[in-house]
Amino acid sequence: MKVVTQLDQTVNTPTAIALGNFDGLHLGHQRVISAILGTPYESTVVSFDPHPQEFFTQKPRSQLTPLPEKKMLLERLGVQQMVILPFTQSLAELSYTEFMECILQNYLQAERIAVGFNFRFGKDRKGTIYDLKRVWGDRLTIISEQSLSEAVRISSSNIRAALANGNLDLARRMLGRPYSLTGTVIYGQQLGRELGFPTANLLLPDRKFLPCNGVYAVHVDCIYGSNLIGVMNVGVRPTVANPHIGEFHRPVVEVHIMDWEGDLYGSEMRVQLMSFLRSELKFHSLEELKQQIAKDCTSAKRMRSLI
Numbered sequence: 001m002k003v004v005t006q007l008d009q010t011v012n013t014p015t016a017i018a019l020g021n022f023d024g025l026h027l028g029h030q031r032v033i034s035a036i037l038g039t040p041y042e043s044t045v046v047s048f049d050p051h052p053q054e055f056f057t058q059k060p061r062s063q064l065t066p067l068p069e070k071k072m073l074l075e076r077l078g079v080q081q082m083v084i085l086p087f088t089q090s091l092a093e094l095s096y097t098e099f100m101e102c103i104l105q106n107y108l109q110a111e112r113i114a115v116g117f118n119f120r121f122g123k124d125r126k127g128t129i130y131d132l133k134r135v136w137g138d139r140l141t142i143i144s145e146q147s148l149s150e151a152v153r154i155s156s157s158n159i160r161a162a163l164a165n166g167n168l169d170l171a172r173r174m175l176g177r178p179y180s181l182t183g184t185v186i187y188g189q190q191l192g193r194e195l196g197f198p199t200a201n202l203l204l205p206d207r208k209f210l211p212c213n214g215v216y217a218v219h220v221d222c223i224y225g226s227n228l229i230g231v232m233n234v235g236v237r238p239t240v241a242n243p244h245i246g247e248f249h250r251p252v253v254e255v256h257i258m259d260w261e262g263d264l265y266g267s268e269m270r271v272q273l274m275s276f277l278r279s280e281l282k283f284h285s286l287e288e289l290k291q292q293i294a295k296d297c298t299s300a301k302r303m304r305s306l307i
Helices: 027-034 052-057 067-077 096-107 129-139 156-164 168-175 191-195 286-306
Strands: 002-004 015-019 042-049 081-086 110-116 140-143 147-149 180-186 200-203 214-222 225-235 252-257 268-278
Touching: 027 067, 027 110, 027 140, 067 081, 067 180, 096 110, 096 129, 110 129, 129 140, 147 168, 156 168, 168 268, 200 268, 214 252, 214 286, 225 268, 225 286, 268 286
Parallel strands: 002 081, 015 042, 015 110, 042 081, 110 140
Antiparallel strands: 180 200, 180 268, 200 252, 214 225, 214 268, 225 252
16 A cells, blocks of 8 residues: 655545544544545545644644554555645645645545545634535535444544543444554563563554553464464553652553463564453562462453454
8 A cells, every 4th residue: 555644745646535534443434434445546545644633732642543553454444545644834724725726636636535524624624524515526425423322422532431441342342343552572571471471562652542551351463373362461560660760651561472482572563452351450479460460361261252
């Protein structure tokens, strides 16, 4: 899949475009994207970086799907091209008519467009789906709001809330897949090996959204296989954290792969979150921690039927 990240780069045209931020690529996003597949035009997902909200507030915004993960998921959906528009002051100043003319018509040569029902664009978000409709007519597809129930609307913010509460099932139903973390295996304190439960520490993209601290049953994909079961801890490791280094600025993510041995340092690992087992706890001794990890592994094995 072709990826374009600057406006001076060429794009494959003419295009059928899906417009939006698409963080998470949940089921609602997938409906928007499905509308541009299978046309005679280059299927193109158009998004923004940084997120407009992050640009205006100047506050870092975590991501459910950082760019490499989003690229992989879009390729699986069959998208041919991804265009990331740099959200700069000059882009923010474009009126909705200028955005349609300069970006959608001239740059992207959009023949078909798909958007969500609440899509807004242009300076002060004055552009609406009705403005798009006036230009593209029946070549515009508007996807209505999608919900799991009357009380649960499928949205990136609701997925974040579910993950923050340890409700993996709800997040999975909105995403259409388990939430996953993909990172590089790095060296840790090696304490897990001493306890008999060696762990792989994951270095994740800086802005990757993390679920609530705690212990999870996970499905592990790595260079040695894709049908491995593991236990993952997300948190500050209160039992073993060194008090002299201060608080962790970001939770540590470490995974113990059950019934497996090997060297993963430097390789990429993806973990799919299958079940929230418990909150992170502080134990009085390493022996207590070891006994609890053994119990966590037993609990995770019971979740094998979910994978």
